[in-house]
Amino acid sequence: METMKVHILGCGSALPTTRHSLSAQVLELSGKLFLIDCGEGAQLQFRRTHLNFNKISDIFISHLHGDHCFGLPGLISTLSLLGRTAPLRIHAHPDLEKLMRPQLDYFCRELGFEVVFQPFAPNAHELIYEDRSLQVYTLPLIHRVPSTGFLFKERPPQAHILKDMIAFYEIPLREIPAIKAGADYVTPSGEVVPNARLTRPAAAPRSYAYCSDTGYNEALIPLIKGVDLLYHEATFAQSEEEWAATTQHSTAAQAGRIAAQAGVGRMLIGHYSARYPDENLLLGQARAVFPETWLADEGMVVEV
């Protein structure tokens, strides 16, 4: 099975601390890297992972607050210095292009690749990216500015061929793709061999949802139903519930309620307010509602 991993580059909130960097993550799947948010310092954190900068395929920006996108100009400059030639797609709110173009034109005059802004409607739930192995859908969030989560759904992998059976029935190579895709096999004498006898079912497709920044948002629940891994912001503790509502962030317990109602596999929380010296406070409050909760931390790598 292909690797599907989330690398945490930064999981602090707007005010960086010596413990947490600004929002940024990498989703790794089938040799491609998808960057999710790009706060200041994302490229420095990326370098620490020893992942390959040239494998970054697409960047997804949740919303236009500085702590989620101020790392873009530096990352793009570095990609250029590293000799990138492949286009770089940035999926974001339509305003991002008009804010960034003058910067790129001034600071990255000798850019060796194209930066393609792919605007999405921040309040919709729709497919914005797909390739052979992945589909990405937007998730409307609730925040002070338009904010959008992302649902990364692996496409159903093909069934595994049983080599012994292929040999037994002397099935020609040209028939294999159809069998992998689910077809039965008809022998030259007209016998139908059911697909189930020729294949072993593939693993279930995996899914990852990134929801940051957002206030408590029950409309998310049907959209992220049953995902294997959910990253949900948990900026505040219970004691700041009112302030969370005012600033349209979530408490740890609210994140737990979303995870429990959506029946997700596991939840990572992050986007911690700088006011908590120890995030185990947040972990405890989330776990009281949804036990399969874990604290995100810089450098962490999680299998989806």
Place this chain on the structure above:
Amino acid sequence: METMKVHILGCGSALPTTRHSLSAQVLELSGKLFLIDCGEGAQLQFRRTHLNFNKISDIFISHLHGDHCFGLPGLISTLSLLGRTAPLRIHAHPDLEKLMRPQLDYFCRELGFEVVFQPFAPNAHELIYEDRSLQVYTLPLIHRVPSTGFLFKERPPQAHILKDMIAFYEIPLREIPAIKAGADYVTPSGEVVPNARLTRPAAAPRSYAYCSDTGYNEALIPLIKGVDLLYHEATFAQSEEEWAATTQHSTAAQAGRIAAQAGVGRMLIGHYSARYPDENLLLGQARAVFPETWLADEGMVVEV
């Protein structure tokens, strides 16, 4: 004597590594902090120093390459979150304001303080800042884009009053400021007490020159003559001398030649190319010309 220190926040060149951050320093004098360059991540490095963000008085930007200024929007956002109200002056090439205003207007709508851009002529040598204890002069550098160094000159501190002599001559308090500033004292009976009998000379004023980025530039020598501390870029080793000329950077030996000819006290080198796994190579080449050379490093604090 007042503290005068340089804090190194970042001393790498354009391509950040896991060892070096992008260009940024703090000069600390008389309780004020002056930020010199502000590459991406400067605010994160600043936080590690445990200096006080609110004491940042002025920012000096040497040139408009991203590795020297992409940290500005994040730093300004953080200052705002920390409740700053005092104006923040940014001394830079005139283009910076037109590049940054749209960003500040969009991302920092609720800024609680004024950002005042103070453009300077990048190719002049002139006074651009002064207060009670400091004067800052520009230093024209040689680079692919207009680039400017900064000379920080402490103003001559006042002489120290000899308390015993003040008591002996029964000098009224109102005369003290004039005596500190160098005046003789005339007693009620008309006797002239020379200033030298009443004071002990102050320490010599200190000076710091920041020169990055620049190619080899002998025109600097008279402008930085005898400074106590020089920070000079040394992006490349001897083996890259031609490439240094092409990209208008300096080799370590060239930095050493400038320091030696200017008769500076000590030199820090930095802005290391990412290609050198060990900067002792650069240190050796600079010291062969100017023995009082030291390698800048993140977290380093140097008394001027």
